[in-house]
Amino acid sequence: MASSSAGSTAFFVLAELTICLLVLLLLRYYLPLRTTPAYVLVPVFLAITLPASIVLLVPIDLASSAGTDTEGSRGIWLSDKVVYKSWRVTYWLTFALTWVILPYLGEYCDSGYREPKDRLMYSLRSNGQYQLMMLASGIVGMIYFILQNGFVFDTFKGLVMALAYAWGLVLAIYLMGHGLVALPRSLWKYASIGGRLKRLQGHVPKVHDKLTEALDKLSQYEHQVIQLRQRKNGTARDFQEWIEELSEMSSLPENRVGAVGRTTMTTIPPVITERYLADLTRKLKRARHAKMRFSDEWDRLVRKAVETQAILDSKGSKRLEFKNSPFQTQSNGPLSRITLLTPYTRYHLHVHVLPTMYYLASVVTALASAAIVWSECVNPLIDMDGPKLNLIGLTVVHPTSSSRGAIGFGRQIIAAAWLCYMCICAFFSLTEVKIWGNRALVKRGTYQESATWYGLQVAKLTVPLAYNFVTFTPPTIHKQTSFYNFLGKLIVLTPLGHGFSDYFPIFILVPVLASIFGLYGRVKKLCGFGDLLEDDEDDENAAYGTGSWREGRALIDREVNSANGTSLGLSSRGNLVSPPNERYRDDPVRPNAESSTRRQRVPDNNYEVSGNFFTDFADRVKNTFDTADFSFSRPKWMGGGDVGAGAEVWDGSAALVLHGVGV
Known part of the structure; x- marks a missing residue:
């Protein structure tokens, strides 16, 4: 007698509610919920919730089609009708968000116009070129599909789904391949306290320059607003209200108006038009969010550097107290009053326990990455028992006496973990790829256009990764799933689509090998366009001997010890005071007593990374010849x-x- 799915239905509903709650907390972390309009929150919420539901729906679909009827060996399962309808609703909502709603919504939010009609027209014009490219590729694909299968409705639907899947799979395989190497390597490097501090210090000058540039741009645009305000009486009444709104957004102090005017060459046109005001509004919004982004990144970078320096300095006393740091590294919330760790136990936690956990996590993720790459390469070898060599398929499907196998609750958890790791690696690469412009996630200050763009990427990458994961299971199982009956049959509708779905994932070796052997830095030197992805090895080597980490240490020291507001401090940035123009040099002409005393207060941590006999001896010889x-x-x-x-x-x-x- 078949078991009832009532318990599985209750579990599925509770899991969906939990996912919705977690997504709301995530949105609250990156977006101000009270000031963000609903037409932005709802699509972004769905763009994250639906892919998370796919991660939950895939193991349920596999268990439902495993062919067992006993409740203990079947795990969480639903009827075929419920699973199929769930796939239809989830897929088409994700498709609409990916290719229609979020692209237009992002341009709508980025528009500088005031009226909704004008903003909508701007969004249509901005997406026109992109839509024409999609239409051209769709026409070519339609001709091929009609020649293969004739003109029927399934042909048109299969064309749309196959093109969306193909483009998403290309991007997903590349990003996931890079993340499979970058994520374990980042965990391994983060475990070294000294190496972590050097990388933080080496990253400080870049962030400092970007923050300085963002402050200058914002000052220039706000200076244009002040010039417009002086001439607003000669413009139309609607433009006057528009200029007043821009003036209220401006935060440029009156004592800096003349200084900014002397340094900038921008002038307002003699005739003020709606297009000029919209363009200035858009640039002003982008500049404000750029300033907020780099200010937040600067604060976090300095806080992490000071905290890491405190951990490094605690090795001598074996006592770690962050509150004694000159830069406050702990929040003043209600939980900060509760003391769970003593300075001694905190020292062992940050010096021994956490690094060990990072090393262990790096090893585990590296083995998982190797298993995914191996499974992608052997999966197309069906004639050579490729599915039997698929490591992921072996961990998901429990072998039984039947030819189909079984998927219980434990195997479903393993399947969800594999799919989550594949998605995490792809999303992790989004933070390292540098072709996305100035889009970034900022705590409580994410730009609305950036929020829609990141939601679009999550929705775009999850579906192809989910179907690629389903194909890791034996054909006797994944061809019986509702996911295959809904999407897979239309993907393999033509020989070209069947071959692309089977053999293209092997190209994951390209980003994997490029990340392992540091090919991005070599391409950058040869062709000049290898800066799409940062090469960790190249950046780490560049941080030594060039003074970048020393400059970063000096900037952090100036930030921590700034009290008069003349440096790039937290208080001065609130008034948009630009940092001083002088740059740090490794060989200052004549250091004064104050700088020498302050330098002595910052412990030197060279011994942690480069403190061996040969480098110390070479430094001593070099200093001898330099000072003789x-x-x-x-x-x-x-x-x-x-x-x-x-x-x-x-x-x-x-x-x-x-x-x-x-x-």
Whole structure:
């Protein structure tokens, strides 16, 4: 007698409610819920909730089609009708969000116009070129599908779904391949306290320059707003209200208006038009969010560097207290009053326990990445028992006496974990790829256009990754799933689609090998366009010997010890005071006593990364030759005299030159 699915239905409903709650908390972390309009929150909420539901729906679909009827061996299962309808609703909502709603909504939010009609027209014009490209590719694909299967409705639907799947799979395989290497490597590097501090210090100058540039741009645009306000009486009434709204958004102090005007060359046109005001509004919004983004990144970077320095300094005393740091690293919330760890136990936690956990997580994720790459490569080898060699398929499907196998509750958890890790690696790469412009996630200050874009990427990548994961299971199981009956049959409707779905995932070796051997840095040197992805090895090597980490340490020291507001401090950024123009140099001309005393207060951490015998000996020899005085006086037989009488003083290099020419 078949078991009832009432318990599985209750579990599915509770899991969906839990996913919705977690997504709301995530949106609350990155977006101000009270000020963000509903037409942005609802699509972004659905763009994250639906892919998360797919991660839950895939194991349920696999268990429902496993062919067992006993409740204990079947796990969480639903009827075929419920699963199929769930796939239809989830897929088409995700499709609409990915290709229609979110692209237009992002341009709508980024528009600088005031009226909704004008903003909608701007969104239509901005997406016109993109839609024409999609239409052209769709026409070519339609011709091919009609020649293969004739003109029927399934042909048109299969074309739309196959093109969306193909483009999403190309992007997903590339991003996931890079993340399969970058994520374990990042965990391994983060476990080293000294190496972590050096990387933070090396990243500080870049963020400092970006923050300085963002402050300058914002000041220039706000200066244009002030100029517009002075001329608003000669414009239309609607434009006057528009300019007043821009003035209220501006935060440029009056004492800096003249300074900004002298440094900028931007001038307002003689005739103020609606297009000019919209363009200025859009640039002003982008500049404000850029300033907020880099200010938040600067704060987090300095806080992490100071905290890491405190952990490094605690190795001598074996006591770690963050509150004693000159830069506050703990929040003042209600939980900060509760003391769970003593300074001694906190020292062991941050110096021994957490690094060990990071190393362990790095090893586990590296093994998982190797298993995914192996499964992608052997999965198309059906004639050579490729599914039997698929490691992921072996961990998901429990072998039984029947030819189909079984998927219980434990195997469903393993399947969800595999799919989550594949998605996490793809999403992790989005933070390292540098072709997305200035889009970023900022705590409580994410730009609305950036929020829609990230939601679009989550919705776009999850469906192809989910179907790619389903194909890891034996054909006797995944071809009976509702996901295959809904999407898979239309993907393999033509020989080209069947071959693309089976063999293209092997190209995951390209980003994997490029990340392992650091090919991005080499491509950057050869062709000049390898900066799409940062090469960790190249950046780490560049941080040594060039002064970047030393400059970062000096900037952090200035930030921590800034009290008069003349440096790039947290309080000064609130008034948009730009940092000083001087840059840090490794060889200052004449350090004063204050800077020397302050430098002594910052412990030197060179020993953690480069503190071996050979490098220390080389540094000592170099310092000896740099500080030694090799000048000498010309002897009397060469026409010289007493140094005190004003004789010439030659250095060693001049003497060598004279000796070389036979003088």
